[in-house]
Every structure is written in structure tokens, then in C-alpha cells.
Amino acid sequence: MLILLIASIPGLITGIVMYQLVVGRMENEFNQMHQSQIENRARNVDDQLAYLEMTLSHWAFEPRFGNALRTLDFVYYFNETQEIVTTLYVLQGSHPLIKTAQLHLQEPKSILFNRDYNELKDDEKIEAYDRYLTMGNHVYWTDWVASQGSDKAAQAKDSILHTDSGNALVLVHKIPGESINPFGALIITLDNEKVGSLLKTLTPYEEGLTFLMDQEGNTLVTGNPAVGKADLAFEQQLKEEVALHTDSHSFLFKYEDETYSVSYGSLSRIDSDWTYVSAAPLTSVTSPVKLVSKIIVIASAGSLLLGLVLSWFASRRIYSPVARMLHLLTPGRNEATTDTRLDEFQLLEQQWNELTSQSLTAHRQLQEQLPHLRDSFVLQLVQGHLYAYNEQDLQQRMRNLGFEVEGQQFLLLQMYFTGYAQLQGRFGSQDTGLVTFAAVNIIEEVAKNVFSQISVMNFHDLSSAMLVIAPEDEPVKSQALLWGQELVEVIGQTLKMNVTVMVSRPAASPQELPGLFVEMEQAVAYRSVEVGSQILDLEDEQCFRRKEEASYPLGLEREILQAIRLGKKDGAERVLEQFMTEITRAGSSEFQVQQMMLQLLGSIQHMMLQTGVTPYKLFGGCNMYERLSTIREPAQMMKWMIGEVLLPYIQEIEMRSQEPLKQVVERTMLFIDENYRNELSLESCADAEQMIPYALSKAFKQVSGMNFIDYLTRVRMDAAKQLLRETTMKINDIAGAVGYQHSYFNRIFKKQEGLTPSQYRDQWLGK
Template sequence: MLRPKTKSSSMRGAFYRKSFIWFLLTASIPGLITGIFIYTFSKAQIEQDLSDLHQNQIDQRVKNIDDQLSYLELDLAHWAFHSRFGWELADLDFVYHFQETWDISRTLNILQGSHPLIDDVVLYVDREQPVLFRTGYRLPTEEEIDLYRGLLSDRRHVYWQYELADIAAQEEASPHAYAANKIRLVHKVPGESSPRFGILTVTVKADKLVNLLKTMTPYNEGITFLMDRDGYVIASDSPQGGQDVHHALRASILAHRENGQGEGRGTFLWDWSDMTYSVSYGSMKRIESDWTYVSAAPLTAITSPVIRLSNIIITVSLSVLLLGLLLSWVASNWIYMPIRRLLTKMTVDADTELEKLDEFQFLESQWSSLADQRLILERRLNEQLHNLRNSFLLQLIQGHLYAYSEGDLHRQMERYGWKVDQHRYYILRFQLTGFDSLKGRFSAGDEALVTFVAFNIIEELAAETFQQFGVMNFHDLSVAMFLLSHIDEEEREKLRVFGDRAAQQIHKLLGLNVTITVSRAIDYLRETPEAYMEVERFSGYRKFSNQYQFIRIDEIPADSIAEDTGGYPFAKEQDILQALRSGKQGEAEKLVAQFLDELLARQDTEIYVQQGMLQLLGSIQHMILQSGINIFRLYEGENLFEHLSQIREPNKMLTWMQKRVIRPYIEERESRASRQLKEIVDQTVDYIHENYMNDISLDECAERVGTNSYTLSRLFKQTTGVNFIDYVTNIRIEKAKELLLHPNKRINEIAAEVGYQQRYFNRIFKKHVGVTPGQFREISLQAVEQSKN
């Protein structure tokens, strides 16, 4: 890179001169002016602002306290209406039903730990033999019975209760007389109806409540307390020796309210012992009660720092004035140094440019020029990036990159913009079928055009569904997609939905059917070629009944994969069949030649080679039959086995196989369509409805309709949307619900009528419904009674 033609490396422009002057002004003058202004004019305003800030802080902290208590009230009300504390507690034998007793104790423990203000939770059930729960079950004492019956006799349903004492008694008690009283929140149970036979009480932690009150005195010198509508102090921060000031402040608040200023909230200044307090008070609405909070902060604690700060600012500003003059010169040179270094990197005539522009204008013009060049290059790269990605993926899945290590492949993909760390990969193959059946819409040779349209549809839908993917067009009525998925994501359902949408759009626009084959999850990029070959092979596992099929290789039984015995080139045969399924004529013809070479290499006798070729012909015809093509029509009724058995020379066998077997099949290749055997599923559903009370198995139903259990299971899931076992279970559960509405039927009888043993019936019913059969019967019967009332 060329350096600019400058007069010297220390050349300075207009920006340097201007910045040095501004440094001198900004470093000295503002500080001095600020100190004088604050001291002269802003003291009163700052005092008012700080007082307002203090009030705002109090409002926020009061809101926090109110929210805590409101949450406590709401939480208790929620539990009081819980079915756990319903009418059954009035007659429940807590000793016999120990599980219910344990559940109640556990519920109370959960309630006690649900809020930091809760100190104790008590459930009292008033009946002939009263019962008391305090984390555990026990019988209450006479004193406790009197206490809780007194709380239960109160006309209010939900209310706060605390031990009251007049202010004089509180003052005479001790230096801590203003600590929080014992405060309870009482809720009668059951909550949804009356009369009520018990109460649920929550005792508030006194120390936690006092700590919340202390947050309203941020200066640690104030006074804070709560009192009820009658003026009784409920809780206080209780400063040592502060009874007199509490008494006087309480009297002032009451007088303030009696003078017509007590509604809502208020703020006023209050003098006590040569000290002025900023007093804030307000109402805190509670259930069946109105509380008043009071916070008093010394005003001198708010304003004294202002005067001290103003004096400090003036003193420091005068000192900084002299130091700033020196530092401004040093700092301007230091700050300008990076600019000077940057100017030396420019590849233009800096002398000429700096005569017209200051330094930053010059740098801006150079930056704009570089940015324009970058955008042009980036646009050109993006135009080619898509093609480069697809070219790389084609080489990857076809095995041309076998020499690359896993790390090399990762770096190559990252270079093309993919994120591959912590990812796994899938290959989807879309095979378009039914091209030859489109009468008049497309002509021979339009396969590439049709594939291109399908390719665009798949690419657009994939962009809406996935973040990282690549779509490859093979121009032979097949399209492949390479998908990157994070290892923490579950793509099974997303792939199915995407496949359904793609098949629907292709069928709607082109009239073609689609077979989608999805590979197993690929953990390493080097496994991609093998995975793609497996996808191509398993594309032939499409059933004959459906037009659109979605095939997941990991769902295909392992025993359906042929094993290589070693005596016959099974692997090469599978490659030939896969090439034929994919419509690759040239590759299939080459593979047949290789197949013949392997036969000759293993056993060059005529009968072995002939039998091997006859076996290959049988496999090819079997594959053709599986693909749905009529062999008699394809080969015009010719007996291929007879012709092949008459050929004696290997080269003639190869030529005949290529011309008479492979090429006609490639020319006639079309979609294999399948139809659902809906009648089979309907018969199975009818049988389930008639025999749900008996032991029904999938094998039994498959035998009745004349198929195997695997086929029936798949067809059943595709038709009904649920698998066989879930469908039978749902029928039995719905019938059990109907029978549970009859109160005279016992649960074990109902279990037998729907085909279950009682113990298993209870477990399966709770799993599907969420409650046990007994609970369901009780809830349903209660609902029926309520609807009648």
C-alpha cells in the first residue's frame, strides 16, 4: 500500500486546532460555573427534588409491601378454595385415611414455604372431635379450641386478626414495645360454600414485616410504623427509646386525619426535638380492614449533603482549572495521535485532500469509497454463494469429498456460511411420481422443467420452516435436501409437517405425487454419502396404497434389510436396483457390467454366470413389480427368462440386459401409487367397539381382516390419527366415564366391564383423565347436583 504524500509525519489539520481550543474551554469553565450556580440558585430546588425523590421511593416501597400482603391474601384464598379443604374434611377419618392426612400436611407445608412472610400455617376443623393441623395432624388443646372457635365465630369470611393493645400499654412494655404484634390472616373453609366448619390461618413473620417497614426509612434515622383504622399500632420499626416520638407522631397523624386531611395519602413537615421530619402517610387497603402506613425521615439528612457538595464542587473546580490547562494540551496531542496514524495509511494524496477537508471529512470520504467497494464485492459473492453451496453439497453426498477429514468438511461448510457446531444432519429425498400419467399437461423431455418447478416449491417452503438447509435439483424428477438441525431440537414433527406441505403444493400445482424419504440423523459429515445411498435405496420401501408417502428410515424394521451372503454380489445387486429406482440409466448399465465382472471373477462357469444373471433379472422384475409397473405391458408379453437362458456369451448377456431390460424400464418409469385399505381399518374399528370389554390384541384384529399386524398398525395410525393401543384405551376410558355416573356401580365392576383389572384400571384412568375413578365420580356427581340446584 502506498503512503500519502505528506509534508511531515507530524502534520496537523484544522481539526487539531479546533479540538485544542475546545479542550481548553470545556476543561475549565463548566466546573466553576456549575459550583457557583448550585451554591447560589439550586439549593432550594435540589432540596425539593430530593424530598420528592424521597416521597417517590416511599411510594415504591409501600407498593412493594402492599403487593407482598396482597399476594399473601390471594395465595391463602386460592388454597382455601382448593378441593383438598372441601366438605369431605368434616367427616373424614384422618387416622384411617392416613394418605389424605399426609396430603393435607404436605399441602400446608407447601403453603408455608410459598411466601417469605409466612411464619406458620394452621388448619383447624371444628367438629365433634376437633382436629388441628400445624405441619402435622394432632388434637387441639382446650385453649386452642377456644381460640380457633372464636376466630370461626367471626361473621367475616376472610379477615386480618392481630393482638391489640392500647398505645399507653405499648409504651410502658419495654424499649421494644413497638415491635410487630402477632398478625394472622384468617380464611374460613371450605371457601366455596357455607356453613363453614373450619379455618385456615397464616401467621405473619414479625421480623420480616418489620424489615419491610424499614425499607421506607432509607436514611436509617427515620420512624416507620403501621396502624389500623382505630389508631392501634400493628407493627413498627421500634427504635430504642423512641416511644415518645412514636406517641407524638401517631397523635399528629390522627389529628391530621381528623382535620379533613386523612383521606387517601398525605405529606407534611413535622418538628420534634429541634429536628424537622418529612412525614408521609397513606392508606393501605386490606381485606375487611384499612391500615395506615407512616414514614418520617429527618429533613436534615436529605438536605445537608447538598450544601457540602456545592462547597466541594467550587473548591475542586478552581483546582481543576489550572490542571485542565496543562492536561488539555497533552490530551489533544494524545487523542490526535490515532488520527495521524490513520491518515498515513490512506493511499491518496493527503496534502491535496486536507487542504479542502478536515481530517474526519477526509476519513469519511475514504470510508464511503471502501464501503461502496465492499458492497459491490459482497453482492457479487452472494450471487454465486447459492450455486457454490449446492455444488459443494452435490460433491459431498455423491462421495467426491471422501479425502477430506471431518474437520476439513466443517471448515468448508463454515466458509459457505453454515453453522455446524453442535448440529446433526438429515437428508430428504423428494421423488416425483406420476409424470407419465399427466395427460397432455407435459410432454416427453419436460422432466427437467417439472423438477425445476418442484425444486423452487421445496426451497421456498424450506426457507419458511428451517434456518439452515440446502436443496439440490437432480433434473430427473427427484430433489434432495440437506438439513442442519441443532442437537437439542426435535425435528421429527417439523419434518413431517414440512413434507405434508411440500407434497400438497407440488400435487396442487403439478399434479404429481411425491415420495419423501428421510435419512437417519447423521452425526458426522463423512457419513453423508453412505446416508444418501441408503436414502436412495429405501425410497423403494414406499407402500402401494398411498399417493403421497413419508418414509423415515429409522422407522423401517431392521429385518427388512437384506444381508450379503458373500457368494452372490448382493451389494452390487442393491446398487443396480437403487440406480434403477433413481432413474440413473448410465450408472445402472455400468453397474450391470461390474456385476457381471464379479460373477466371472468368482466363478466363470457358464451355468453360474447364467444363473446369476437370471437371479439379477428376477430381482429387477421384482423391483419393477414393487414400483407398480405392469411387466407384461412393459415387455410386450415377452418371456425374458427364456431369452436370457438361451444366451451363452457374457458380452451378449450384458448387451441384452442393458437394451431389453434396463432401457425399457427407464423409459416407462412412473410413479407408484398406493391406496389406503380403508375397509380393513373400518372393520377393525367396528370390532373394537363391539369387543372393547374383552382382551383385544393387534394380532387378533390383523388375523380377522386378513393382513399382518405391522401393516394394520400403520394403516390404523394413518386413518384414525392414533395408534391401535391408544384407540382401544380411549374407547374403554370413555365407556368407564359413562358407567361412573351411576353411583350404584362399584369401581371394580366397572373395571371388569371395560376390560381392565381394578388396580391397572385405576392407574390407566388417572394417567388419561388426571384423577382417579373415585375422584372423577365424586366431581361428576357434585357437578350434576349443582346443575340441579
């Protein structure tokens, strides 16, 4: 038996190694390489399509495609018509995949813009183009081509044969881009040959098949232009296999004695999800190695089988006692889920370690989560969310969470942290939650030294609360008042902030806590806004006595409104500081200060309406009264009023004052776009606008973000590149067509593009 085993095992190992490691690794590595290549190239395809969507959305939101087109007389306003045609011309040349760019308007009448202006008279054409406004969402993809919509028989035939004419991709964006009632559509038709060539890059080999399909399984584009019946059958079989392999994006597929590495993935488009599928042949690479390894495995397995039969008799007698012991110690062992690499003793050790580890993990997780459960329960309790529970249920739940409640009294403390506006050098305006978190940690550390049972609640808005549970015979309230003084000192030294500590009366039952919490929330509005820390006793009426209301400073309000109206930021801030000083003097309460600031906000918004500025649009639809009412500190109120109310209005007024310069620059840019072929200069354009050249140059830079000559050069270079790509004109003729001398044109083109015009044309043509 040993001789048989020694003789057969090397051959068997060799065959298995060759088959499992060599062949299996070849298949896996080939499949992984194919999947990796497909994913990288699919990202490129996705980026190209996403760029088209982004480009079209950019143009759809242009003002020139706005609601003004609904009533525009395109024959009378020839310049605007020419500008639309030029824009579509630029859009068509902005991406090599675009075949045509069209604009269809339903109002004021059915009009089609492409290379020129066309009024549609044919009812069949009008119906075909109107279909774009009833299909899909505001932005969508389709394979409907309006110019072929009347020839349905030809289109159906082309669709079956996967030809260009019946399977073109069309990207539609209804206009205006921001309107819910569009009256037109920007229509981009892709060049199907170029899309097919782009899709063919997903197949790294000459053989195989690549195609793109929609959510319904219909083929949109294929990377194989000439597709016969056999390829269509293979394509249909691939679709069925892809539908079955939903758990993996790569698999091996055997079709007609040929094995293919199939990779597929999703391309998320703006209105739907497309699926790309790529199949590359695999069997021809691995079939010779498979045959040799199979012969070796079969020969070696036959020799080994004889040895296994002989060894079975002896091993059964030896192993039977071990099997009985394993069955007794691990009665629930599942053979299907057991790791076959482990022997029986390792299985026993593994099970013991797993049980021990699970026990320790469960205990650790319970200890970690218990403080959070306690704090969450107390927060729900004091906020009144557990009103449905009776006294016995509440006490039982508190005992389950580790609280001792028998013979105990309950005390609530609320802490409000002020002086945050002075910390802007250390913390930003959005760091209130971080500061509150730090303060809560300090509260817990200080309270642990005084009270035996506490639970601290973090409200994340520069306020917190703490529940203290103490024996009934202890003077817990006096201890809390002394503890508040210690907390004030620690917070002042550590965070450089002031603290208002409010102490409630002791409660004998947890059910009284929600009512105490509401009383404290109401009483805090009548605390004094004086600078510094405060310790307040809810039962001491002197802490919350109503002060005589300070008079509203109407004179300062008028000064603030006048400074804002004139756009004087510094003056408005100075008067607002005087206003804040006036309303916070004489121990005014937080409630009084907040009401006066709300009144000032209302007056400012009324002034904005009088000057033609809508507060709702200026503040982005935000409820400014609600935001102001959440701020407690006068200093923060003042900072918020300056940054969120005054500055946006002053900036809006400044922008409106610059509108005439913007119109001058826009007219100059349009003049350049239309006359770049002629000799242009800054002086001639300034004379046309009756301005001095320096003023026009400064306005041009301020509005457009570039110099006059840089913009003129960019327009001429774009036109030259288009002529190089789309015509066979000589370089000299192209230079003259865009307004340059030949020698200077070559220098400026190479400086801008990094290569000469001839090199650019050869690169574009793929030479």
C-alpha cells in the first residue's frame, strides 16, 4: 500500500497542480485582467457620456435659451437668431461624438435650428419633433431620431440589423432648463460610428462581442458594425447569461465549444441605467494545458484509488474511536460548514475558542453600550417621551439600566454656555457641537467627584442638562449650588466661557422630571443677559423677576436702515453695536433682547422690499426669524445679523450697480465672436462703446475673468481648430480666415496648443 501511494502521489500532485494552479490561475488571471481592462475602459466611456450630459445641461441653463425665446421674433431679431445658430455650431464641435446639435421650439411656432433657421411646415415633421417634449424626464436619453420618424419601416429594419440610421443615441434637454413647463428642447444626436468605435475599446481582442443595452434589454449600440444572424443569436444568449449572473460582474461562458470571458457593468445615466457587455474568447489559450493535466490526473488517480481502497480498511478501525469522541463533544457539528483543513482536535479547540471569544465580546459590548443606553433613556424621560409609562415601569427600567432608585430623590440641572463669540480664534462658527461636547465631558468629570449617580445630556447647541439621583436624607440642592460654582470656575479656566447653571427643586418621583424640565426651559428666557456666569435657583423668584422693559431705540434703527440702504457696511456695523448696547443695558432679560432683535430684523426686511430686493430669494428661502430665535447670546446675535443679513444685502446692491458694465462687456464679446476674422483692437471696440480703452479693459477683465486679447485669441484659435478638423483648407488660408498673418498664426497656434497647425491636423486625422 505504501509503494502504491509513493508511486502515484507525485503524478497526482503534478496533475492537480498543473490543472488547479496553472490552468485555473491562467483562467482567473485572464478573467481578472479582462475585467480590470473593461472596468477602466468602461469608466472612460462613462466619463465621455457624463461629459456630454454636463455640457448639454450647461447650455440648457444659458440665458439665451430662456423664456425670452417663447415670444421672440426670430426673423426681425436676426442677431439673436444668428447667435443661437452659432451656439449650436459651437455645441456640435465641442465633442467628437456629437453628430448634430439641434434646437426645436414649440412656441411661438414650430421652429428647428441646426446649421440655420427653419420653420417647420410639414405636420409629420412637427409631430416627430414635438415628441421630444412628451418623452422622458427633463433630461433623458433616447434612440428616437425625429428626422427619421416618418420612415418607420426603414427604421425598424435598421434597428434589427444594428445599423447607424436606426440605432443612433440622442440626448435631449428640455428648455428652459429651470422651467417645469418647457417649450423647446436641445437635441444632440451622436455619431453612431464613433460611439461604436468607442464601445469596441471594451474588447481587448479582435474576436468577441461588445454591446450596450438599456434596462429593458434592448441593444442600444454594438461595437461590431456588421452583425449577422449568428452574432445576433450569440448576443441574445449573452443577454440571458448576464441576467442569470447578477451576483458577479465577471464570469466564464461557453458557447458553441468556445469559452468566453464575459464582463459587464452598469453605466448610470441621467435618466436610466445602461449595461455594457464584453465577451472575449478564452478557451484557445488554455485548452492544450488542460488536456495534458487531465491525462496526468486520470492516470495518477487510478493508481491512488487502489491505495485508498487498501488503506480504508485499516483507517476505519483506527478512526472509529476518535469519531465517537468528536460526536459526543461536538454534537451540533455541521459537515457542510466545517473547515476540512482542520483535524478533529483542532476543531474542538476552535469551538472552545469561539465560545470564549463570543462571551467576552458580548460582555464588552454590553459594558460599552450601557452608558449610552442610560443617557438615552434619561433624555427621553426628561423630554416627556415616556409619558405612557407609570411610576413602577419607570423605576423598573431605571433599575435594569443600573440606577438605584429606592429611597432616592431626583434633581435636574441645566447648563447654558455663553461667550462663544469670543472663541472664534480657537473655534469656527460651525464648532458649537464640538464645544458643547467638550463642556459635557468636563461636567461629567467634575460631577463624579460630588454625586454618586448622574446622567449628563448633550443638546449640541451650547446647552446641556444633568440628572442627579441622591438619597432622600441628603441636602442635594445645596450641594448642587456649591457644585455649580466649582463648574463655573473650571469652565472659565478651561474653555474661557461663561456658564449659566439653573437648579430645579428636588423631585420624589421620575414622573415629575418632564414638568420640571419644561419649567426650566420657560424660566431661562427671563434670565438677565448680563456678562458673566450665573447660578440660578428655579425656586428663587428674585432670579427671574421681570425687569422693566427697555424702550426700543427707534432712532438707532433708522440710522441702521439708512446705512444699509446706502451700502455703508462699516457705518451699519457701528450703529448696530450702539443698538445692541442700548437694548442690553439695565439688566435686560434674554427674552426682551430677542424680541427687540426680531423687531429690527422685520424692519430691515421691510426696507429690502422697498428697495426691490426680495428677502425670500436673498436668503435662499431660509426662515430668518426661526434662526434668530435660536440664538441666546447678544454678541452672537450681532455677529449673525452682520454676516447673514447685512452683508448679503450690501453685496446684492453692489452687484446691481455693476450691471451696465456687464452689458457693455457682453456686447463687446458678441462683437468679437461675429467679427474675429477682421482686424480688431481694444481701441476700436472701446470707440464703438464710447469708452476709453483702459476702462473697457478693466471692465472686460472684471466681468469675463480674462483680458481682451486673451479672449480674442481664444475665439480665433477655436475657429482655426474647427477649420483644421473639418476642412481641407491650406494653413495660409486658415490663418487669413481667422484674422492672422501666416507666420504669426503658426507661432501663436503652437504657443496656445503646444503643436503646429499641421501637426494638430495630422493628430486629429490619426496620421
